[in-house]
Amino acid sequence: MQVRTGKIVGGVLRGFRKVLDFIFPQNCIVCDGKIQEHFLCPACRADIEFIRQPHCFQCGVPADLSYAYPHEEFVCGVCRKSPYQFDQARSLGFYDTVLRTIIHHFKYRRQMGVLPEMDLLLKKYFEENPGFGQGFTVSPVPLHFNKMKGRGFDQAFLIARQVAKVLKLPLEAGLLRRVKETSPQATMTRTERARNIKGAFEVNRPELVAGKSVLLVDDVFTTGATVNEAAKVLKKNGASQVHVFTLGRVVVGKGSGL
Ligand SMILES: [Zn+2]
Ligand SMILES: [Zn+2]
Incomplete structure:
Protein backbone atom coordinates (compact mmCIF):
# COMPACT_ATOMS: atom_id res chain seq x y z
CA MET A 1 0.00 0.00 0.00
CA LEU A 40 17.11 32.73 -21.37
CA CYS A 41 20.70 31.87 -20.63
CA PRO A 42 23.00 34.92 -20.36
CA ALA A 43 24.55 34.19 -23.78
CA CYS A 44 21.20 34.13 -25.62
CA ARG A 45 20.05 37.23 -23.76
CA ALA A 46 23.20 39.04 -24.86
CA ASP A 47 22.52 37.86 -28.40
CA ILE A 48 19.37 39.99 -28.77
CA GLU A 49 20.33 42.76 -31.10
CA PHE A 50 18.65 46.09 -30.37
CA ILE A 51 17.84 48.36 -33.28
CA ARG A 52 19.93 51.46 -32.80
CA GLN A 53 20.85 54.50 -34.87
CA PRO A 54 21.21 54.94 -37.73
CA HIS A 55 17.64 54.21 -38.73
CA CYS A 56 14.86 55.95 -40.63
CA PHE A 57 13.47 58.80 -38.56
CA GLN A 58 9.92 57.89 -39.55
CA CYS A 59 9.54 54.12 -39.83
CA GLY A 60 12.62 53.15 -37.83
CA VAL A 61 14.05 50.74 -40.40
CA PRO A 62 17.79 50.32 -39.80
CA ALA A 63 19.87 52.17 -42.34
CA ASP A 64 23.23 51.27 -43.66
CA LEU A 65 24.68 54.75 -43.66
CA SER A 66 28.29 54.44 -44.53
CA TYR A 67 28.70 58.13 -45.29
CA ALA A 68 28.43 61.06 -42.92
CA TYR A 69 24.75 61.84 -42.92
CA PRO A 70 22.98 63.48 -39.98
CA HIS A 71 21.28 60.42 -38.48
CA GLU A 72 18.30 62.27 -37.06
CA GLU A 73 17.28 63.52 -40.48
CA PHE A 74 17.52 60.30 -42.43
CA VAL A 75 14.25 59.20 -44.06
CA CYS A 76 14.25 55.90 -45.97
CA GLY A 77 13.15 55.39 -49.57
CA VAL A 78 9.87 53.70 -48.60
CA CYS A 79 8.84 56.62 -46.37
CA ARG A 80 9.81 59.16 -49.01
CA LYS A 81 7.83 57.38 -51.72
CA SER A 82 4.66 56.60 -49.78
CA PRO A 83 4.77 57.88 -46.21
CA TYR A 84 3.07 55.87 -43.50
CA GLN A 85 0.11 57.29 -41.58
CA PHE A 86 1.91 57.01 -38.24
CA ASP A 87 4.44 59.66 -37.34
CA GLN A 88 7.14 57.32 -36.07
CA ALA A 89 7.72 53.63 -35.53
CA ARG A 90 10.39 52.02 -33.38
CA SER A 91 11.11 48.39 -32.64
CA LEU A 92 13.16 46.97 -29.83
CA GLY A 93 15.16 44.50 -31.88
CA PHE A 94 15.59 42.43 -35.01
CA TYR A 95 12.99 39.70 -35.30
CA ASP A 96 15.59 36.96 -35.60
CA THR A 97 16.50 33.85 -33.63
CA VAL A 98 16.26 34.81 -29.97
CA LEU A 99 13.57 37.48 -30.14
CA ARG A 100 11.52 35.35 -32.52
CA THR A 101 11.69 32.38 -30.14
CA ILE A 102 10.58 34.57 -27.22
CA ILE A 103 7.64 36.00 -29.19
CA HIS A 104 6.61 32.54 -30.41
CA HIS A 105 6.68 31.06 -26.91
CA PHE A 106 4.58 33.95 -25.77
CA LYS A 107 2.12 34.14 -28.64
CA TYR A 108 1.55 30.52 -29.57
CA ARG A 109 2.43 28.67 -26.38
CA ARG A 110 0.98 31.29 -24.06
CA GLN A 111 3.94 31.16 -21.75
CA MET A 112 3.28 33.97 -19.36
CA GLY A 113 6.68 33.32 -17.84
CA VAL A 114 8.10 35.25 -20.83
CA LEU A 115 6.79 38.48 -19.28
CA PRO A 116 9.65 39.01 -16.80
CA GLU A 117 12.11 38.39 -19.63
CA MET A 118 10.29 41.01 -21.69
CA ASP A 119 10.38 43.37 -18.74
CA LEU A 120 14.19 43.19 -18.63
CA LEU A 121 14.42 43.86 -22.36
CA LEU A 122 11.99 46.79 -22.30
CA LYS A 123 13.77 48.42 -19.35
CA LYS A 124 17.11 48.13 -21.12
CA TYR A 125 15.72 49.48 -24.39
CA PHE A 126 13.94 52.45 -22.82
CA GLU A 127 16.99 53.27 -20.72
CA GLU A 128 18.90 53.59 -23.97
CA ASN A 129 16.11 55.74 -25.42
CA PRO A 130 15.19 58.20 -22.69
CA GLY A 131 12.05 60.25 -23.14
CA PHE A 132 10.47 57.62 -25.38
CA GLY A 133 6.68 57.91 -25.46
CA GLN A 134 6.42 60.77 -22.97
CA GLY A 135 2.98 62.38 -23.14
CA PHE A 136 1.54 59.41 -25.03
CA THR A 137 -1.26 57.01 -24.16
CA VAL A 138 -0.37 53.37 -24.77
CA SER A 139 -2.85 51.30 -26.76
CA PRO A 140 -2.49 47.81 -28.26
CA VAL A 141 -3.42 46.86 -31.83
CA PRO A 142 -6.61 44.90 -31.10
CA LEU A 143 -7.25 41.31 -32.05
CA HIS A 144 -10.55 40.29 -33.62
CA PHE A 145 -12.96 38.85 -31.06
CA ASN A 146 -13.04 35.45 -32.77
CA LYS A 147 -9.27 35.19 -32.84
CA MET A 148 -9.12 36.18 -29.22
CA LYS A 149 -11.65 33.46 -28.45
CA GLY A 150 -9.68 30.88 -30.43
CA ARG A 151 -6.31 31.81 -29.01
CA GLY A 152 -7.53 32.84 -25.58
CA PHE A 153 -4.64 35.21 -25.44
CA ASP A 154 -4.00 38.77 -26.56
CA GLN A 155 -0.27 39.21 -26.89
CA ALA A 156 -0.40 42.82 -28.11
CA PHE A 157 -2.41 43.79 -25.04
CA LEU A 158 0.05 42.09 -22.69
CA ILE A 159 3.02 43.75 -24.39
CA ALA A 160 1.26 47.14 -24.30
CA ARG A 161 0.52 46.71 -20.61
CA GLN A 162 4.17 45.96 -19.94
CA VAL A 163 5.31 48.96 -22.02
CA ALA A 164 2.91 51.26 -20.14
CA LYS A 165 4.17 49.92 -16.83
CA VAL A 166 7.84 50.37 -17.67
CA LEU A 167 7.32 53.85 -19.15
CA LYS A 168 4.78 54.86 -16.48
CA LEU A 169 2.29 55.88 -19.15
CA PRO A 170 -1.50 55.53 -19.18
CA LEU A 171 -2.86 52.42 -20.91
CA GLU A 172 -6.12 52.52 -22.84
CA ALA A 173 -6.82 49.19 -24.42
CA GLY A 174 -10.16 50.07 -25.94
CA LEU A 175 -9.36 52.95 -28.29
CA LEU A 176 -9.76 50.70 -31.33
CA ARG A 177 -11.70 47.56 -32.11
CA ARG A 178 -11.17 45.07 -34.88
CA VAL A 179 -14.29 44.79 -36.97
CA LYS A 180 -12.98 42.62 -39.79
CA GLU A 181 -11.42 39.20 -39.61
CA THR A 182 -8.36 39.16 -41.81
CA SER A 183 -6.52 36.35 -43.54
CA PRO A 184 -3.09 35.35 -42.22
CA GLN A 185 -0.57 37.73 -43.75
CA ALA A 186 2.66 35.75 -43.49
CA THR A 187 3.13 35.17 -47.19
CA MET A 188 1.66 38.45 -48.49
CA THR A 189 3.50 41.41 -50.00
CA ARG A 190 3.19 44.92 -48.59
CA THR A 191 0.42 45.83 -51.08
CA GLU A 192 -1.50 42.61 -50.42
CA ARG A 193 -1.23 43.15 -46.68
CA ALA A 194 -2.51 46.71 -47.00
CA ARG A 195 -5.53 45.50 -49.00
CA ASN A 196 -6.16 42.64 -46.58
CA ILE A 197 -6.17 44.87 -43.50
CA LYS A 198 -8.14 47.76 -45.02
CA GLY A 199 -11.27 48.57 -43.01
CA ALA A 200 -10.26 46.22 -40.19
CA PHE A 201 -10.38 48.83 -37.42
CA GLU A 202 -12.86 51.28 -35.96
CA VAL A 203 -12.60 53.55 -32.96
CA ASN A 204 -14.81 52.75 -30.01
CA ARG A 205 -15.39 56.29 -28.80
CA PRO A 206 -14.11 59.12 -30.99
CA GLU A 207 -14.07 61.54 -28.05
CA LEU A 208 -11.40 59.37 -26.38
CA VAL A 209 -9.16 59.59 -29.44
CA ALA A 210 -9.51 63.24 -30.44
CA GLY A 211 -6.47 65.32 -29.53
CA LYS A 212 -4.64 62.35 -28.05
CA SER A 213 -1.06 61.21 -28.71
CA VAL A 214 -1.26 57.45 -29.08
CA LEU A 215 1.55 54.93 -28.77
CA LEU A 216 0.30 51.89 -30.66
CA VAL A 217 1.85 48.62 -29.55
CA ASP A 218 2.11 45.32 -31.42
CA ASP A 219 4.38 42.28 -31.30
CA VAL A 220 6.06 42.43 -34.70
CA PHE A 221 6.49 45.04 -37.45
CA THR A 222 6.72 43.26 -40.79
CA THR A 223 5.66 45.64 -43.57
CA GLY A 224 3.85 48.01 -41.23
CA ALA A 225 0.50 47.45 -42.99
CA THR A 226 -1.41 46.63 -39.79
CA VAL A 227 -0.13 49.48 -37.64
CA ASN A 228 -0.47 51.83 -40.60
CA GLU A 229 -4.16 50.99 -41.00
CA ALA A 230 -4.72 51.38 -37.25
CA ALA A 231 -2.88 54.72 -37.29
CA LYS A 232 -4.98 55.90 -40.23
CA VAL A 233 -8.20 55.31 -38.30
CA LEU A 234 -6.85 57.00 -35.17
CA LYS A 235 -5.71 60.04 -37.18
CA LYS A 236 -9.04 60.22 -38.99
CA ASN A 237 -10.70 60.44 -35.60
CA GLY A 238 -8.51 63.30 -34.47
CA ALA A 239 -5.50 61.68 -32.80
CA SER A 240 -2.84 64.37 -32.78
CA GLN A 241 0.12 61.99 -33.07
CA VAL A 242 0.50 58.27 -33.54
CA HIS A 243 3.74 56.51 -32.68
CA VAL A 244 4.26 52.78 -32.99
CA PHE A 245 6.29 50.40 -30.88
CA THR A 246 6.84 46.71 -31.56
CA LEU A 247 9.12 44.18 -29.92
CA GLY A 248 10.39 42.70 -33.16
CA ARG A 249 11.11 44.09 -36.57
CA VAL A 250 11.42 42.03 -39.72
CA VAL A 251 14.36 43.37 -41.68
CA VAL A 252 15.24 41.95 -45.05
CA GLY A 253 18.61 40.26 -44.95
CA LYS A 254 18.52 39.72 -41.17
CA GLY A 255 17.43 36.09 -41.40
CA SER A 256 14.00 36.92 -40.13
CA GLY A 257 11.75 34.78 -42.30
CA LEU A 258 8.39 34.29 -40.62
ZN1 LIG B 1 20.53 30.07 -24.45
ZN1 LIG C 1 11.25 54.79 -43.29
Whole structure:
Protein backbone atom coordinates (compact mmCIF):
# COMPACT_ATOMS: atom_id res chain seq x y z
CA MET A 1 0.00 0.00 0.00
CA GLN A 2 2.76 2.33 0.98
CA VAL A 3 4.64 1.48 -2.19
CA ARG A 4 1.59 2.26 -4.29
CA THR A 5 0.99 5.62 -2.50
CA GLY A 6 4.64 6.43 -3.08
CA LYS A 7 4.25 5.69 -6.77
CA ILE A 8 1.17 7.85 -7.04
CA VAL A 9 2.83 10.72 -5.19
CA GLY A 10 5.89 10.32 -7.42
CA GLY A 11 3.69 10.39 -10.52
CA VAL A 12 1.82 13.46 -9.35
CA LEU A 13 5.08 15.22 -8.56
CA ARG A 14 6.50 14.35 -11.97
CA GLY A 15 3.33 15.64 -13.63
CA PHE A 16 3.51 18.81 -11.58
CA ARG A 17 7.18 19.22 -12.52
CA LYS A 18 6.22 18.89 -16.19
CA VAL A 19 3.61 21.63 -15.88
CA LEU A 20 6.11 23.82 -14.05
CA ASP A 21 8.71 23.14 -16.72
CA PHE A 22 6.24 24.27 -19.32
CA ILE A 23 5.44 27.52 -17.53
CA PHE A 24 8.93 28.14 -16.18
CA PRO A 25 11.40 26.08 -18.22
CA GLN A 26 14.51 24.86 -16.43
CA ASN A 27 16.64 25.41 -19.49
CA CYS A 28 17.08 28.23 -21.97
CA ILE A 29 14.19 28.24 -24.46
CA VAL A 30 16.57 29.01 -27.31
CA CYS A 31 19.69 26.88 -26.82
CA ASP A 32 18.58 24.56 -23.99
CA GLY A 33 21.55 25.77 -21.94
CA LYS A 34 21.54 26.53 -18.21
CA ILE A 35 19.52 29.52 -17.08
CA GLN A 36 19.94 31.65 -14.00
CA GLU A 37 16.64 33.50 -14.17
CA HIS A 38 13.56 33.66 -16.39
CA PHE A 39 13.74 32.05 -19.83
CA LEU A 40 17.11 32.73 -21.37
CA CYS A 41 20.70 31.87 -20.63
CA PRO A 42 23.00 34.92 -20.36
CA ALA A 43 24.55 34.19 -23.78
CA CYS A 44 21.20 34.13 -25.62
CA ARG A 45 20.05 37.23 -23.76
CA ALA A 46 23.20 39.04 -24.86
CA ASP A 47 22.52 37.86 -28.40
CA ILE A 48 19.37 39.99 -28.77
CA GLU A 49 20.33 42.76 -31.10
CA PHE A 50 18.65 46.09 -30.37
CA ILE A 51 17.84 48.36 -33.28
CA ARG A 52 19.93 51.46 -32.80
CA GLN A 53 20.85 54.50 -34.87
CA PRO A 54 21.21 54.94 -37.73
CA HIS A 55 17.64 54.21 -38.73
CA CYS A 56 14.86 55.95 -40.63
CA PHE A 57 13.47 58.80 -38.56
CA GLN A 58 9.92 57.89 -39.55
CA CYS A 59 9.54 54.12 -39.83
CA GLY A 60 12.62 53.15 -37.83
CA VAL A 61 14.05 50.74 -40.40
CA PRO A 62 17.79 50.32 -39.80
CA ALA A 63 19.87 52.17 -42.34
CA ASP A 64 23.23 51.27 -43.66
CA LEU A 65 24.68 54.75 -43.66
CA SER A 66 28.29 54.44 -44.53
CA TYR A 67 28.70 58.13 -45.29
CA ALA A 68 28.43 61.06 -42.92
CA TYR A 69 24.75 61.84 -42.92
CA PRO A 70 22.98 63.48 -39.98
CA HIS A 71 21.28 60.42 -38.48
CA GLU A 72 18.30 62.27 -37.06
CA GLU A 73 17.28 63.52 -40.48
CA PHE A 74 17.52 60.30 -42.43
CA VAL A 75 14.25 59.20 -44.06
CA CYS A 76 14.25 55.90 -45.97
CA GLY A 77 13.15 55.39 -49.57
CA VAL A 78 9.87 53.70 -48.60
CA CYS A 79 8.84 56.62 -46.37
CA ARG A 80 9.81 59.16 -49.01
CA LYS A 81 7.83 57.38 -51.72
CA SER A 82 4.66 56.60 -49.78
CA PRO A 83 4.77 57.88 -46.21
CA TYR A 84 3.07 55.87 -43.50
CA GLN A 85 0.11 57.29 -41.58
CA PHE A 86 1.91 57.01 -38.24
CA ASP A 87 4.44 59.66 -37.34
CA GLN A 88 7.14 57.32 -36.07
CA ALA A 89 7.72 53.63 -35.53
CA ARG A 90 10.39 52.02 -33.38
CA SER A 91 11.11 48.39 -32.64
CA LEU A 92 13.16 46.97 -29.83
CA GLY A 93 15.16 44.50 -31.88
CA PHE A 94 15.59 42.43 -35.01
CA TYR A 95 12.99 39.70 -35.30
CA ASP A 96 15.59 36.96 -35.60
CA THR A 97 16.50 33.85 -33.63
CA VAL A 98 16.26 34.81 -29.97
CA LEU A 99 13.57 37.48 -30.14
CA ARG A 100 11.52 35.35 -32.52
CA THR A 101 11.69 32.38 -30.14
CA ILE A 102 10.58 34.57 -27.22
CA ILE A 103 7.64 36.00 -29.19
CA HIS A 104 6.61 32.54 -30.41
CA HIS A 105 6.68 31.06 -26.91
CA PHE A 106 4.58 33.95 -25.77
CA LYS A 107 2.12 34.14 -28.64
CA TYR A 108 1.55 30.52 -29.57
CA ARG A 109 2.43 28.67 -26.38
CA ARG A 110 0.98 31.29 -24.06
CA GLN A 111 3.94 31.16 -21.75
CA MET A 112 3.28 33.97 -19.36
CA GLY A 113 6.68 33.32 -17.84
CA VAL A 114 8.10 35.25 -20.83
CA LEU A 115 6.79 38.48 -19.28
CA PRO A 116 9.65 39.01 -16.80
CA GLU A 117 12.11 38.39 -19.63
CA MET A 118 10.29 41.01 -21.69
CA ASP A 119 10.38 43.37 -18.74
CA LEU A 120 14.19 43.19 -18.63
CA LEU A 121 14.42 43.86 -22.36
CA LEU A 122 11.99 46.79 -22.30
CA LYS A 123 13.77 48.42 -19.35
CA LYS A 124 17.11 48.13 -21.12
CA TYR A 125 15.72 49.48 -24.39
CA PHE A 126 13.94 52.45 -22.82
CA GLU A 127 16.99 53.27 -20.72
CA GLU A 128 18.90 53.59 -23.97
CA ASN A 129 16.11 55.74 -25.42
CA PRO A 130 15.19 58.20 -22.69
CA GLY A 131 12.05 60.25 -23.14
CA PHE A 132 10.47 57.62 -25.38
CA GLY A 133 6.68 57.91 -25.46
CA GLN A 134 6.42 60.77 -22.97
CA GLY A 135 2.98 62.38 -23.14
CA PHE A 136 1.54 59.41 -25.03
CA THR A 137 -1.26 57.01 -24.16
CA VAL A 138 -0.37 53.37 -24.77
CA SER A 139 -2.85 51.30 -26.76
CA PRO A 140 -2.49 47.81 -28.26
CA VAL A 141 -3.42 46.86 -31.83
CA PRO A 142 -6.61 44.90 -31.10
CA LEU A 143 -7.25 41.31 -32.05
CA HIS A 144 -10.55 40.29 -33.62
CA PHE A 145 -12.96 38.85 -31.06
CA ASN A 146 -13.04 35.45 -32.77
CA LYS A 147 -9.27 35.19 -32.84
CA MET A 148 -9.12 36.18 -29.22
CA LYS A 149 -11.65 33.46 -28.45
CA GLY A 150 -9.68 30.88 -30.43
CA ARG A 151 -6.31 31.81 -29.01
CA GLY A 152 -7.53 32.84 -25.58
CA PHE A 153 -4.64 35.21 -25.44
CA ASP A 154 -4.00 38.77 -26.56
CA GLN A 155 -0.27 39.21 -26.89
CA ALA A 156 -0.40 42.82 -28.11
CA PHE A 157 -2.41 43.79 -25.04
CA LEU A 158 0.05 42.09 -22.69
CA ILE A 159 3.02 43.75 -24.39
CA ALA A 160 1.26 47.14 -24.30
CA ARG A 161 0.52 46.71 -20.61
CA GLN A 162 4.17 45.96 -19.94
CA VAL A 163 5.31 48.96 -22.02
CA ALA A 164 2.91 51.26 -20.14
CA LYS A 165 4.17 49.92 -16.83
CA VAL A 166 7.84 50.37 -17.67
CA LEU A 167 7.32 53.85 -19.15
CA LYS A 168 4.78 54.86 -16.48
CA LEU A 169 2.29 55.88 -19.15
CA PRO A 170 -1.50 55.53 -19.18
CA LEU A 171 -2.86 52.42 -20.91
CA GLU A 172 -6.12 52.52 -22.84
CA ALA A 173 -6.82 49.19 -24.42
CA GLY A 174 -10.16 50.07 -25.94
CA LEU A 175 -9.36 52.95 -28.29
CA LEU A 176 -9.76 50.70 -31.33
CA ARG A 177 -11.70 47.56 -32.11
CA ARG A 178 -11.17 45.07 -34.88
CA VAL A 179 -14.29 44.79 -36.97
CA LYS A 180 -12.98 42.62 -39.79
CA GLU A 181 -11.42 39.20 -39.61
CA THR A 182 -8.36 39.16 -41.81
CA SER A 183 -6.52 36.35 -43.54
CA PRO A 184 -3.09 35.35 -42.22
CA GLN A 185 -0.57 37.73 -43.75
CA ALA A 186 2.66 35.75 -43.49
CA THR A 187 3.13 35.17 -47.19
CA MET A 188 1.66 38.45 -48.49
CA THR A 189 3.50 41.41 -50.00
CA ARG A 190 3.19 44.92 -48.59
CA THR A 191 0.42 45.83 -51.08
CA GLU A 192 -1.50 42.61 -50.42
CA ARG A 193 -1.23 43.15 -46.68
CA ALA A 194 -2.51 46.71 -47.00
CA ARG A 195 -5.53 45.50 -49.00
CA ASN A 196 -6.16 42.64 -46.58
CA ILE A 197 -6.17 44.87 -43.50
CA LYS A 198 -8.14 47.76 -45.02
CA GLY A 199 -11.27 48.57 -43.01
CA ALA A 200 -10.26 46.22 -40.19
CA PHE A 201 -10.38 48.83 -37.42
CA GLU A 202 -12.86 51.28 -35.96
CA VAL A 203 -12.60 53.55 -32.96
CA ASN A 204 -14.81 52.75 -30.01
CA ARG A 205 -15.39 56.29 -28.80
CA PRO A 206 -14.11 59.12 -30.99
CA GLU A 207 -14.07 61.54 -28.05
CA LEU A 208 -11.40 59.37 -26.38
CA VAL A 209 -9.16 59.59 -29.44
CA ALA A 210 -9.51 63.24 -30.44
CA GLY A 211 -6.47 65.32 -29.53
CA LYS A 212 -4.64 62.35 -28.05
CA SER A 213 -1.06 61.21 -28.71
CA VAL A 214 -1.26 57.45 -29.08
CA LEU A 215 1.55 54.93 -28.77
CA LEU A 216 0.30 51.89 -30.66
CA VAL A 217 1.85 48.62 -29.55
CA ASP A 218 2.11 45.32 -31.42
CA ASP A 219 4.38 42.28 -31.30
CA VAL A 220 6.06 42.43 -34.70
CA PHE A 221 6.49 45.04 -37.45
CA THR A 222 6.72 43.26 -40.79
CA THR A 223 5.66 45.64 -43.57
CA GLY A 224 3.85 48.01 -41.23
CA ALA A 225 0.50 47.45 -42.99
CA THR A 226 -1.41 46.63 -39.79
CA VAL A 227 -0.13 49.48 -37.64
CA ASN A 228 -0.47 51.83 -40.60
CA GLU A 229 -4.16 50.99 -41.00
CA ALA A 230 -4.72 51.38 -37.25
CA ALA A 231 -2.88 54.72 -37.29
CA LYS A 232 -4.98 55.90 -40.23
CA VAL A 233 -8.20 55.31 -38.30
CA LEU A 234 -6.85 57.00 -35.17
CA LYS A 235 -5.71 60.04 -37.18
CA LYS A 236 -9.04 60.22 -38.99
CA ASN A 237 -10.70 60.44 -35.60
CA GLY A 238 -8.51 63.30 -34.47
CA ALA A 239 -5.50 61.68 -32.80
CA SER A 240 -2.84 64.37 -32.78
CA GLN A 241 0.12 61.99 -33.07
CA VAL A 242 0.50 58.27 -33.54
CA HIS A 243 3.74 56.51 -32.68
CA VAL A 244 4.26 52.78 -32.99
CA PHE A 245 6.29 50.40 -30.88
CA THR A 246 6.84 46.71 -31.56
CA LEU A 247 9.12 44.18 -29.92
CA GLY A 248 10.39 42.70 -33.16
CA ARG A 249 11.11 44.09 -36.57
CA VAL A 250 11.42 42.03 -39.72
CA VAL A 251 14.36 43.37 -41.68
CA VAL A 252 15.24 41.95 -45.05
CA GLY A 253 18.61 40.26 -44.95
CA LYS A 254 18.52 39.72 -41.17
CA GLY A 255 17.43 36.09 -41.40
CA SER A 256 14.00 36.92 -40.13
CA GLY A 257 11.75 34.78 -42.30
CA LEU A 258 8.39 34.29 -40.62
ZN1 LIG B 1 20.53 30.07 -24.45
ZN1 LIG C 1 11.25 54.79 -43.29
